[in-house]
Amino acid sequence: MSRQALYDGWTLRAAHGAEVPAEIAGRAVPATVPGCVHTDLLDAGLIPDPYLDDNELALAWIGRTDWTYQTTFRPPPGDHDRVDLVCAGLDTVATVTVNGVEVGRTANMHRGYRFDVRPLLRDGDNDLVVAFDSAYRYAEAQQQRLGDRPNAYPEPFHFIRKMACNFGWDWGPTLVTAGIWQEIGLHAWSTARLATVRPLVTMDGGDGRVEVHVEVERAVDVPLTVRAAVAGVRADVVVPAGRRTAVLTLTVREPALWWPRGYGDQTRHPIHVTLHAPDGDTVDTWSHRIGFRSVRLDTTPDEHGTPFSLSVNDVPVFVRGVNWIPDDVFPNRVTRDRLTERFDQAVGANVNLLRVWGGGRYESTDFYDLADERGLLVQQDFLFACAAYPEEEPFATEVAAEAAEQVTRLTPHPSLVLWTGNNENIWGWHDWDWQQPLDGRTWGRGYYLDVLPRIVGDLDPTRPYWPGSPWSGTEAIHPNDPAHGTTHIWDVWNTDDYTRYREYVPRFVAEFGYQAPPAYATLRRALSDEPLAHDSPGMAHHQKAADGDAKLQRGLDAHLPAPADFDDWHYLTQLNQARAIQLGVEHFRSHRDVCAGTIVWQLNDCWPVTSWSAVDGDGRRKPLWYALRHAYADRLLTVQPRDGGLALVAVNDSGTPWRASSSVTRVAVSGESRAKNSFDLDVPAYSAVVLALPADLARPDDGRREVLVAEAGDTAERALWFFAEDRDVHWPAAEWDATVEPYDGGQRVRVTARTVLRDLTLFPDRLDPSASVDKALVTLLPGESATFTVRAATPLDPAALIARPVLRCVNDIR
Secondary structure, three states: OEEEEOOOOOEEEEOOOOOOOOOOOOOOEEOOOOOOHHHHHHHOOOOOOOOOOOHHHHOHHHHHOOEEEEEEEOOOOOOOOEEEEEEOOEEOEEEEEEOOEEEEEEEEOOOOEEEEOHHHOOOOOEEEEEEEOOHHHHHHHHHHHHOOOOEOOOOOHHHOEOOHHHEOOOOOOEOOOOEEOOOEEEEEEOOEEEEEEEEEEEEEOOEEEEEEEEEEEEOOOOOEEEEEEEOOEEEEEEEOOOOOEEEEEEEEOOOOOEOOOOOOOEOOEEEEEEEEOOOOOEEEEEEEEEOOOOEEEEOOOEOOEEOOEEEEOOEEEOEEEEEEOOOOOOHHHOOHHHHHHHHHHHHHOOOOEEEEOOOOOOOOHHHHHHHHHHOOEEEEEOOOEOEOOOOOOOHHHHHHHHHHHHHHHHOOOOOEEEEEOOEOHHHHHHHOOOHHHHOOOOOOHHHHHHHHHHHHHHHOOOOOEEOOEOEOOOOOOOOOOOOEOEEEEOHHHHOOOHHHHHHOOOOOEEEEOOOEOOOHHHHHHHOOOOOOOOOOHHHHHOEOOOOHHHHHHHHHHHHOOOOOOHHHHHHHHHHHHHHHHHHHHHHHHHOOOOOOEEEEOOOOOOOOOEEOOOEOOOOOEOHHHHHHHHHOOOEEEEEEEEOOEEEEEEEEOOOOOEEEEEEEEEEEOOOOEEEEEEEEEEEOOOEEEEEEOOHHHHOOOOHHHEEEEEEEOEOOOOEEEEOOOOOOOOOOOOOEEEEEEEEOOEEEEEEEEOOOEEEEEEOHHHOOOOOEEOOOOEEEOOOOEEEEEEEOOOOOOHHHHOOOOOEEOHHHOO
16 A cells, blocks of 8 residues: 655646736646645736735636646556545546546535546556636536525625635635645555544543444455554454445543543543454554543523533533634645644633634644644534525535535544534524525525434434524524524624623524724735725725724724724724623623523634734734633633622633632722722632622712722732723823833833723734734723733834834823
8 A cells, every 4th residue: 555645746727718817828837736726826926915905806817717737647656456546625626637538527625536547547657637617607507507596795605515705705805716725646555445434432431432433445355354442442343245334342441531621631542443454464554543522512491591501521611712714715825833823822812612614614634633632622514604505416415425524534533522504594594585585495404404414413423413503403493592502693793882792691602703903014014005094995905894894983983082093093993892802701601600602703814804803814913812811711700780780700610619809999090999898709610600799889979980990819810890981981191101121032011000091002013013912901000010021023112112003002092
């Protein structure tokens, strides 16, 4: 057996077309495999960077052009029963030929293909051609053949099994890709091979049980032996001639368990499977790492409706999640190192779950391996989003094959705890005026309520399946009813102020979000606008949400002083995003007896854009990231409205009781204490306590000049409650003293407040794009100090570090 990667010597050509630039038409362009057309053209200097300014628009022709990849290869040495051409991912509508003979056609980016090419091979050089038809032409032909179906955007993404957000989204560019986007190579083998290995891990009391389901492909019909080993336990089984499947069961006594981060260790155990010929020779091997853990989803109706509560190893986990979108439009640029950085940012923000959203892709092996390693739970959507999807052929067969392949591929990963049928499609059918234009045509219901649950049930019964996000648990109840199952809350961003989050006490919030622009350095790299303004051409092009700027302005008007210039606008919109999500998360967590989790939209971006992300398209943390770190902390103090008054809520998501002395003080913004009370906190593990505040704290003398400060020593970050909006508070002009000192790898900025400083934030990327800071959104009362640690490639100008627009607070708005 041998495997031979085919990564070298590729060239790329565009088919002739009216829109193909003259300098590209007919030209052989060096191609990187895995890769895609856009990155190859970019590397060759033939197109501008599609992420800059409005270059995206000038490159629309790429998605409407046919492309041909070509290389030569030499066959693997030796005499083999089979030589397969294995294509892990072709994007998307491809015809594959070897030495001029067609060996297969593909029309699904989300699955792999294998073609027997041994009869076609010759000594010396062999020609391999992968010709890609325009994804647009294919999708539009299917749309015309089957009849149109409604969707969220005027693009035919639901008529092709391809990453939907390639066709543009309210945070993404329209860059319709083509190419050999995953590994391609030759697999030479004899006798038989392991076609699939599916380890299903369950717990039986304290013992671990692994059912290893094996499927073999044969070149000859002889008895075979399969052996499996994990954690010192071994088993083998004979697969008789004529049979293709086998199951091996291994029981491991009291194995070390795999836990989500914050609940225990992420212990993984190597598992090895080997396939043997009748003479005992090993003909194939398969290895992975698995984790022993159980997963349970509680949806038993109660007095509040229908819960959606996830338990791992019989311990309920309050989900502190973020939604994940593809980290780049061009997947070949998402390396393991890049994913590691993004995962570290998620962990740094106290996140414990990533939801892989249904308009993107099934992520790379590196993604799930990093999730396993770091204890980040994964909710995996099947790839359907914001549209009515046809269930006719060829889509019915493709969807079933894609789902079976991906469920099988991901079974070994303990981090994967939930499969979800789609994003917002059942909700769309109910509420988005789809039913009349559909006029009885299929829209995906059969996938979500029949095909996908059957495939998950057959191939991976160890994990729960949920038909959609949102979904109430039954067709008898509206799919987005917050009292039942999962809900998405988008009225806040679209029509209402973010304080409306407090009107919801949902069972589980799977999406909610608020927009802000990316970091200043990201904008300056991506846009050539001079001057940069909230409505300058580049900024407008990189705002994809409908009426996005108007919604940002509505939020500013409701809460904050009017910005005097772009620097103010940039700071205040980022601040408002952070406040909106912090308010929502803290409110939902304070009701953890009813609400079992929140998944913020969204962690990351795929390019530089104004969006709902906490980490922008260049990987820079927005103020929202720091707010998430606070709101998702294991131990959270928060002041919340309750029963016409205010309450101190202490939330403990750690595994040990939280016992501490706490105090709540009503303080004038000038620094004088007006009232104070002390409380003894005794919060059991994985729970919350609510302490009503007395009237002398909850009722200010003058709400425009006072704030509540709740503290519990060093056991949790303090909580603040302002009685009035910033636009109405009588803020003093901001005054502070600051020092800048060097330290190994950066500088420390110490700020001492002479007046109250509201949401003090340092933006060192304005001075050096490489610079970052350890904290943000710090409110100081007179006499208090904070130290910011800045890291940068070279020392930054100390005077600039402590001056506007680098160092900002709300009450320095002029």
